[in-house]
Amino acid sequence: xxxxxxxxxxxxxxxxxxxxxxxxxxxxxxxxxxxxxxxxxxxxxxxxxxxxxxxxxxxxxxxxxxxxxxxxxxxxxxxxxxxxxxxxxxxxxxxxxxxxxxxxxxxxxxxxxxxxxxxxxxxxxxxxxxxxxxxxxxxxxxxxxxxxxxxxxxxxxxxxxxxxxxxxxxxxxxxxxxxxxxxxxxxxxxxxxxxxxxxxxxxxxxxxxxxxxxxxxxxxxxxxxxxxxxxxxxxxxxxxxxxxxxxxxxxxxxxxxxxxxxxxxxxxxxxxxxxxxxxxxxxxxxxxxxxxxxxxxxxxxxxxxxxxxxxxxxxxxxxxxxxxxxxxxxxxxxxxxxxxxxxxxxxxxxxxxxxxxxxxxxxxxxxxxxxxxxxxxxxxxxxxxxxxxxxxxxxxxxxxxxxxxxxxxxxxxxxxxxxxxxxxxxxxxxxxxxxxxxxxxxxxxxxxxxxxxxxxxxxxxxxxxxxxxx
Amino acid sequence: xxxxxxxxxxxxxxxxxxxxxxxxxxxxxxxxxxxxxxxxxxxxxxxxxxxxxxxxxxxxxxxxxxxxxxxxxxxxxxxxxxxxxxxxxxxxxxxxxxxxxxxxxxxxxxxxxxxxxxxxxxxxxxxxxxxxxxxxxxxxxxxxxxxxxxxxxxxxxxxxxxxxxxxxxxxxxxxxxxxxxxxxxxxxxxxxxxxxxxxxxxxxxxxxxxxxxxxxxxxxxxxx
Numbered sequence: 001x002x003x004x005x006x007x008x009x010x011x012x013x014x015x016x017x018x019x020x021x022x023x024x025x026x027x028x029x030x031x032x033x034x035x036x037x038x039x040x041x042x043x044x045x046x047x048x049x050x051x052x053x054x055x056x057x058x059x060x061x062x063x064x065x066x067x068x069x070x071x072x073x074x075x076x077x078x079x080x081x082x083x084x085x086x087x088x089x090x091x092x093x094x095x096x097x098x099x100x101x102x103x104x105x106x107x108x109x110x111x112x113x114x115x116x117x118x119x120x121x122x123x124x125x126x127x128x129x130x131x132x133x134x135x136x137x138x139x140x141x142x143x144x145x146x147x148x149x150x151x152x153x154x155x156x157x158x159x160x161x162x163x164x165x166x167x168x169x170x171x172x173x174x175x176x177x178x179x180x181x182x183x184x185x186x187x188x189x190x191x192x193x194x195x196x197x198x199x200x201x202x203x204x205x206x207x208x209x210x211x212x213x214x215x216x217x218x219x220x221x222x223x224x225x226x227x228x229x230x231x232x233x234x235x236x237x238x239x240x241x242x243x244x245x246x247x248x249x250x251x252x253x254x255x256x257x258x259x260x261x262x263x264x265x266x267x268x269x270x271x272x273x274x275x276x277x278x279x280x281x282x283x284x285x286x287x288x289x290x291x292x293x294x295x296x297x298x299x300x301x302x303x304x305x306x307x308x309x310x311x312x313x314x315x316x317x318x319x320x321x322x323x324x325x326x327x328x329x330x331x332x333x334x335x336x337x338x339x340x341x342x343x344x345x346x347x348x349x350x351x352x353x354x355x356x357x358x359x360x361x362x363x364x365x366x367x368x369x370x371x372x373x374x375x376x377x378x379x380x381x382x383x384x385x386x387x388x389x390x391x392x393x394x395x396x397x398x399x400x401x402x403x404x405x406x407x408x409x410x411x412x413x414x415x416x417x418x419x420x421x422x423x424x425x426x427x428x429x430x431x432x433x434x435x436x437x438x439x440x441x442x443x444x445x446x447x448x449x450x451x452x453x454x455x456x457x458x459x460x461x462x463x464x465x466x467x468x469x470x
Numbered sequence: 471x472x473x474x475x476x477x478x479x480x481x482x483x484x485x486x487x488x489x490x491x492x493x494x495x496x497x498x499x500x501x502x503x504x505x506x507x508x509x510x511x512x513x514x515x516x517x518x519x520x521x522x523x524x525x526x527x528x529x530x531x532x533x534x535x536x537x538x539x540x541x542x543x544x545x546x547x548x549x550x551x552x553x554x555x556x557x558x559x560x561x562x563x564x565x566x567x568x569x570x571x572x573x574x575x576x577x578x579x580x581x582x583x584x585x586x587x588x589x590x591x592x593x594x595x596x597x598x599x600x601x602x603x604x605x606x607x608x609x610x611x612x613x614x615x616x617x618x619x620x621x622x623x624x625x626x627x628x629x630x631x632x633x634x635x636x637x638x639x640x641x642x643x644x645x646x647x648x649x650x651x652x653x654x655x656x657x658x659x660x661x662x663x664x665x666x667x668x669x670x671x672x673x674x675x676x677x678x679x680x681x682x683x684x685x686x687x688x689x690x691x692x693x694x
Contacts, residue, residue: 354550354596358578358589366579370562370572382562384577396567401680402534403558444680450652451530452680467561469680470534 002107003159004220005116005138007091007123008145011083013133014100015076016040019069019242021250023131028067029059035070043133075240076100082237082261084229086130088268090123095142095226101149103142103226120155129301130257138162142226143218147173159220166218167193174214180207192218235265235273236327244283244320248312251280251321255308258326259301266299271331273297278308280315281323289325293364294356295387297332303353310360355387372396376430377438378404378466399426399444401454401467408464411455416463419445419455428456444469500628503539504675507659512666516540519626520665521619521644525635529557531650532657533632535568535677540628541601542569549600549627552576552593555586557605568678574600587614594629595621602629608637616643638662 011017016030027045029038038059041050048063060066076099083102087094090113093105106119113119120136127134135153139145140162148154148162151169156162169192172181183206189195195203196215204212216222239258245251255278266272274297279289292307358367368384372394375381382404385391411419424443440456447453454467499515501508508514516522526533541551551574553560566572578593580586586606593602602622606614610633622629631644638649647663656677661670 354592354598355576357592362578362580362585362589366581368577370560370565370575370577372562372566372572382559391573394562394566394572396565397563398567399680400561400564400567402538402561402564402568403529403556404561405558446654447530447652449527450654451528452532452652453530468528468530468558470529470532 002110004140005105005107005110005157006140006142006145007104007106007120008097008137008139008142008149009083009087009102009104009123009127010135010137010146010149011080011100011102011132012135013040013042014079015071015073016042016069017132018076018079018239019072020131021241021243021245021253023253026065026067027063028069030069030071031056033071039071069242072240073099078238078240079257081229082239082257083130083132085231085235085237085261085268086126086264088231089126089264090119092268094229096229097142097146097226101146103145105228106138116155116157126260130260131253141218141220142224143214144220147218163219167191167196171195174211174218176211180211183207231265231268234327234329235262236325237261238281238323238325240323241321244322246317246320248315248317248321251312251324252305252309255324255326256301256305258324259304259308262304262326262328263299263301266331266334269331270334272299272334273304273328273331275330276304276326276328278311279325279327280317280321281325282319283322284319289327292360295359297334299334303356306353307356307360310357314361359387376428378428378442399423401444401452402470403468405466405468408456408466411463411465413463416455418448419453421445422452425457442466500540501543503543504536506673506675507661510661510667510670510673511664516628516646517665518628519623520646521615521622521629521631522646522648523615523631523633523637523642523644524648524650525633525638526650527635527652531652532677533650534560535680536650536657536659536675537601537603537630538565538568538570538678541565542571544600544628545571545574547574547600549598550574550576550593551601552578552599552603554578554589554593554602554604555580556603583609587618590618590629591621593625594618594627595624597625597627599625599627602627603632604629605632608634608640612641612643619643619645 016028025042025044027048028042029045029050030040031037032039036056038050038052038054038056041052045063045066050059050063050066056068080096080098080102084094084096087102087104091104091106091109095103097103106116109119110116113122116138123136135149137145137148137154138156139148140159144162144166147169148165151173154165156165171184171189171192184195200212213222217224237258239254241254262273275291275293277289277291280287290311292311294303294307298304355367367387369387369391371383371385371391373381373383381397422444425441427441429439439459442454442456445453445455452469453465454469455463455465457463497513497517499511499513499517501515524533544551553575562572578589580589590602590604593599618629635649645665646661649660649662651658653674656675658672658674660672663669
């Protein structure tokens with residue numbers, strides 16, 4: 001049996017940072033519901049002297065370039081769900097800790113990741129890609145991890161380590177009613193350690209059962225199973241943008257967060273997506289959803305982002321975009337796809353990526369393969385072939401030109417007279433069973449400038465050029 | 471001394487110095503499929519990671535047949551042979567008859583010139599193509615070619631760029647440039663710019679008989 005271990009991720013500026021469209025934002029604050037006071041301020045705003053609780057007018061006079069954001073609780077909640085999906089790559093059991101935290105069950109994942117230090121290191125690495133301010137803490141109970149994350153972060157392994165650390169925190173961290181906090185201070189209690197050392201019955205009488213229950217959950221004396229987050233069977237996340245986005249390029253940053261959520265979602269299920277749907281919402285209406293395909297299937301956010309970028313580059317926005325929806329439902333189980341199918345030189349980002357990139361930018365119809373068709377009519381003896389299947393091996397026909405003209409080009413008699421015939425005739429009679437019958441005598445001929453062409457005479461005696469021996 | 475050596479090396483690398491009978495050892499090239507040509511190329515073939523510009527007056531000059539042996543060999547590798555905006559239909563029965571595994575061929579049709587350069591650049595630098603064939607027209611400027619050459623050196627494939635004959639006077643970053651002319655025996659190739667060497671005189675290369683069993687050199691047929 002594992003010792004229980006939890007990891008709490010705290011995103012103190014989540015409600016504000018959800019609204020960003022660039023990783024390095026200018027000073028920005030989130031206002032309270034009445035839009036009078038500052039509720040959250042980012043680092044740039046705090047540097048300019050803006051403080052939490054400050055009146056809007058004061059903040060604006062301190063920092064004229066301040067961006068003000070109105071609160072949007074549903075948006076922050078959606079972002080928190082995205083983070084829970086993202087965390088699916090690290091733990092099968094993730095719980096939301098609203099309004100700004102995510103809790104991961106870690107004990108069962110330690111052997112997979114090679115220890116708690118490595119696991120936390122990996123988490124930090126991946127978190128950096130999301131550009132959210134965050135603190136991370138472990139805990140032997142969910143509440144311990146929560147408290148430690150809110151008081152600066154901590155990584156420990158055993159129950160004793162966590163209890164020791166918790167003992168040094170001020171009791172106010174418990175989130176007690178203000179009256180209780182004041183009374184504790186009046187009693188000279190300055191740390192949780194001191195609080196726990198007090199006789200339990202006394203504490204119960206003075207502060208009520210709620211405090212005792214909270215302390216028991218914190219310390220691990222009372223079971224405290226969290227309610228785990230259930231990922232939906234279909235991935236569909238809508239992200240409201242903080243403001244109107246005018247250029248498609250600026251959508252890439254918020255989109256990346258959605259794609260990282262998709263990556264976590266897929267990794268948690270050991271699956272990969274073959275198709276995603278991206279829809280841009282505008283104030284009046286929504287643009288038709290774009291389907292973006294990945295031939296081999298992938299779960300990686302970086303690969304999908306690259307493909308989305310190619311799509312968005314072609315997008316000319318008539319109106320600003322206010323929200324994004326990303327959905328995916330065609331999944332397959334992940335096979336161990338080798339990332340270097342051919343020994344591609346270094347610097348080559350994605351294997352099999354070329355096809356995806358070409359199809360994304362040029363459109364699926366613009367990229368194809370060739371195949372030979374068993375048909376006597378020269379113009380029917382070849383065809384383009386879809387990329388989705390492997391064409392059968394082809395057998396060639398000797399004496400055919402490398403270039404075929406899409407439509408035979410008439411050769412006037414004067415021009416025909418200059419052409420020296422080298423081989424032929426090869427009579428081709430076919431196709432009488434469908435459409436007009438074809439009856440031609442084909443020749444190879446040399447043009448006055450020495451070029452070699454493939455020409456034919458039809459049954460009316462007219463000459464046509466049909467190909468070049470390139 | 472160090473700097474002197476370096477500049478000497480760079481002169482040698484560029485083939486600007488004539489070294490008498492000694493030819494500088496080049497890394498092994500990709501055989502062009504024409505021994506007469508390979509003999510004259512440093513490394514016995516095209517050096518991978520380079521653009522090769524082929525100038526010609528019009529289709530039918532032997533521009534594809536020149537490449538058939540090379541493409542047949544490259545099609546045995548897992549990488550793509552990609553054709554970007556060919557002027558006509560590359561005729562699958564003929565390519566297959568030339569020994570090319572056409573399952574390795576990828577056709578790309580762009581809708582605008584910018585897309586064409588983009589596709590060429592992506593294909594060249596991906597490392598997923600053994601050969602990239604592009605019909606760039608006369609408009610490709612030196613800057614575009616420079617980018618393509620850079621992409622080719624990243625991906626280490628071969629990039630063949632087909633352009634009209636009149637582009638000979640334009641500056642070009644392609645390390646190999648050749649004029650291709652139809653010839654009764656096959657094709658005449660004038661390699662007027664190449665890696666590690668001076669330009670070559672006009673070279674007649676016999677090509678595979680394009681008409682199958684019949685003799686190309688037989689007397690002209692009577693007019694039907």
